[in-house]
Amino acid sequence: MTPLCSRLIASVVVLTCLACGAQDPPKAPPCERECQDAVALRALREMAKLVYNLKLQGQPVGPQDATTPCPLGGQARVFGEAYSNALQGSTEVQLSYVFETCRYLSRDDEPGENYDMTLDGTLSQVGTLAVQPTASTALVMASESMSFAGSVYDPPLAFNELECAVSLGQSGNSLAGFICDREAGLEL
C-alpha cells in the first residue's frame, strides 16, 4: 500500500487497530511430527543466520573463515566464500557451517516459533542472500549428518534426532525440504 493511501485511510487503519485482537488467545493446536520437523528446520536455519550475521556481515568479500560462540553454549564455525553484488543488493554465498554442541533458544507468541535446540553437524549453504527488498533469497542447503537435541513448539515437545540427513531449499522466505527423510516446510 502506498503511503498516500495509507494516510487517506488512516481512519481505517485506526479502526482496524481498534478491531484487531481483543479475543482470548486461542489454544495452541496440537503439533504432530510434520509440525515438529518444521520447527526444527526453523531452528537450523535461524542458527545459521545468526552465525552469518554475527561473523560475516560487513566483512570484506572473498574467502571466509570465522568461529563464534553460540548464545547458550557450544560454538559454530563458518567458512567458504562469499561475494556481494552491491548494485542488486544481494550476497552470493558458498559456505559451510559447523555446529559443535551449539545451543540456541527462541521464544515467541507464535507456538511454532519456539524452540530450545542444540545442533551438532555440518551444513552447506550455496546461493543468494537478499539484502534489500528488491532482491530475493535463493539458497540450497544440505547436511549429510546433523544431530538435533532439545525441544520444539510451545508447549515444548522433545525433539531429538541423531545423525540425520537434511536437504533444504529457500526461496524468499519459504523454506522446504527433507529432514531425516521426512518432508517438511515452513514460512520464515
Added chain:
Amino acid sequence: MSVLRLIASFSVLASVLVLGATAAAQPAGPEPPAVKLTPPKLLSEPRVDYPAGARGDARVVLTLVVDRTGAVTAAIASDVNEPFSSAASAAALEFLFEPALRDGVPVAAKIRMELVFREPPPPSVDPQDDEAEQPPEPEPEPEPAGPIEVVVRGERAEPSRSASLSRAEVRQIPGTFGDPFRAIEALPGVTPIVSGLPFFFIRGAPPGNVGYFLDGVRVPLLFHVGIGPSVVHPGLIERVDLYPGGYPARYGRFAGGIVAGETTEPTSRFKGEYNLRLFDAGAMVEVPFADGRGTALVGGRYSYTAFLLSLVSPGTLLEYWDYQARVTYDLTREDRVGVFAFGSYDFLGQVTETSTLTLFGTEFHRVDLRYDRRLHGKGNLRTALTIGLDKSSVQQDRSVVSRLLGGRTELTQRLDEQVSMRAGTDIQFDTYSVELGTNDLSPEATRASALFPSRTDMAFGVRGDVVVTIDDRLEVTPGVRADLYASDGASAVGVDPRVAGRLTVSERVAVLSTFGVAHQPPAFVVPVPGFQPGGLRGGLQRALQQSLGLELDLGDDTLLTTTVFQNAFFNMTDPLGASEPELDGCAPGTFPAESLAGDYVVSRDNPPDCAARFEPGTLGPDRSGGGGQAASSRGGRRAVDLFEVRTLGSAYGLEVFLKRKLTRKFGGFVSYTLSRSTRSYQRRQYVAAFDRTHVLNVAAAYDLGRNWRAGGRVMFYTGLPTPPNPFEPDKTRLPPFFRADARLEKRWQLSDTAWISAIAEWMNATLNKEPVQTECTLAGCEAETIGPVTIPSIGLEGGF
C-alpha cells in the same frame, strides 16, 4: 392587519433590452458599431407592502418598461401568484429609475426584476440582509426556462466569505452532480487531495480542520461512503458559502475553513423535486398546512448499489441512504417554531454464507428544535436545542457511538442605522461510548484506545460581533468568541478575536480584509461520525488567518475577486500533510534500515527510513524471515503515531475568482489558486505533503437553445511534492494532473412550475490517471498513478 414591509431583496434577473438597440441581440453577422449602453438605475426604495391576508414567501418576476424619464410605464408579472403578483406590479409602477442611456442619451428600456416576499423573515438573517438593494444590471437575454435561481437576498457578502454558489449554479457545474457541497472543490483556496475525493485542504488547513455546517448545525459526515454524494438532498440546499479564514464569530471550533450550507426557506406552495440516477434515487416534497402558517418538508435518498453490486460482486454489500425532514409553524407573525431533522446511513460489508460481516458502517442523526422570534423588525432571536446520535462500526462489532445534546441562542439585532450586533451562546455535550474489546494489548490498540476513550466531552462558547457601517463606504466587523473545552478530565480555553472590513472604493470596487484567530481540539483525519480524539491530548490547535482582497464588479453578473492570504498554524494535528514526502520502497542504492537481519526496529526519535546499501566489497546481512524480505509498509505502521504528532504550519498564496453566473445564457468561472503550504516538525521545515502550487478550475455553461444546456469544466493542478531520488535529483514534484468534465442537459417545461430534465454528466471524461507518489525499483523511480477515477452518470431530475 399590520403590514410588514419586508422586501428583503430584489434583483434583476434577466434582460435589459434597450429599445432600439436590438441589434446587440442579433446572431452573428457584421459587427454593429459599438454602442455604449447604461442600464436603468433604481432611485427609489424598492419596498412593497406584504399583501394583506397572504402567508409565506413568494417571489415574483416582473417585466418593467422604464421610459426616458425613468418612470415605470408597465409592470407585468411573468407568473400569476396572487396576491403577490398584483402587489408587486402595483408597487413597481411607483418605482423611479434613472433612465437607461444609449451613448449618453436617455432611452426607454425593458428590464426584468425579481421581488421576493418574505414573511416572517428568515431566522438568523444577518443585519446586512436589510441593506439597500443592488441596482439593476442589464441582461442580454431572458433566463432560460427552469427553476428560478435562488437569489442572495440583497445581502452584502461578508469579507471572509470567498465564494458563494447557489443551488441553481451548482447544477450547472460539470463534475459536481448537482451536489452543492461537492462544488466546493472548484473554489479558490481549495486544494484537492485526490481528484474526485471530496475532502480538501483549504488555505493549507487539513480536511479535519474544515467544518461543515447546515443551518448552523454541524454535519459530522458530508458524503456517503466517503466519496459518494452528499448526505443532504441537493434540493434542500439554497446555497453554499465558503469561509476559508477569518470567518465571522458565529463560526468556531475549527482552525481551518468553514463550509456553510443554507437550506431553502419554507415556502407557501406545494413543491417538490426528484431525481433518478444509476446508483440512487431521491426526492423531496414540501407542503403548506394550516392555511400557510405551517410547512412540512420530507426528503431523502436511497441507494440501490446493494442490488447492483450483488450482480457483479456477490460478496460485497454497499448501501446508503439519507433523510431530511422539516416542519415549521408560525405561532404569530413574530414567532415561529420548527424542527429540522436529518441523518445518514452507510454500510460496507462482506457477505458470507452464514452472515454479513461489517467492514465499515456509519450513521448519524440530528434533530434541531428551533424557536425563532422577530424582534420588532430590527432583529431575530433563535433558540435551539439539538440532539444527535453518531455511530461508526468496524470489523468484529467494534464501534464508536456518540450521543449529542446541545443548545444555542443566536441573536441578530440592529442597534441603529449604522450598527448591527450579532451574538450567541452554545453548549454541547458529546458522550462517546467506544467498544474496543478489552483483551487487545497490542501497542497499536492501546494507543488507539488512549486516543478514543469512552467519555463525555463538553464545549461551551460565547461569541459576538458588531457590524459597523461608516459613511456607507466602510464596514468593519470586529468580534470575538471564547470556547471552553472539556474532555476526559482535561480542559482548555480558546479565545478567538476576529475582525473583517469592507471598504467600498467605488460603485464597483471594494477592498476586503479579514483577520482571525481560531482554535480547535485535536482532529481526526477526515470527518467520521464519532471519531473525535479525546482528552485534548497535546492541547488545542491554533490558527492565525488573514487575507486582503479586491472585489471588482465587472457588471453583467460578472465578479472578479483577487485575494492574498497568509495562515499560520500552531500545534496542529495533520496526519495527512505532516508527513514528509517519501518514496514507495527504497531508492536504488539504499535499503530499509528498519529491518536489520530480519529483526524489526522502529525509532521515532531517529526515524531510519532507508539507509545506504552495504559498502561495495563487503557482505550484506542475511535478512531471511522476520519481515526482512519486503519490509516497506511503513505508512500503515505510523498511521496511529501521526495522530500524536503536532506540527507548525504556514500557508500563503493568491486566489483569483472570476465568475459570471452560471445560470446565464453563457456563464462560468475561473478559479485559480497560487499557494505554498509548509510544515515544521522537530526543527525541520518541509513542503506539506499535499501542497499544490497551482490549482486551476475553469468551468462554463451555455444555453444551446430549445432547453438544451451544455457545460464543461477543466481542472488542473500541480503534482504533489516528491522526495529527491538519485536519478532525478532536481525533480521535486510529481507530474501535474488535469481532468475534463462534461455535462449535457435537456429540459422539458411541463407547466408553469413543473419541469423534468434528462442529464448526462461525466467526471473525468478524459480518463486521466493521477500521479500520487514516486515508486522506486532497481530500474529507477517513476510516478505511480491511480485511476482513472471517473464517474459517468445518466439520470433524470424533475420538480414542481
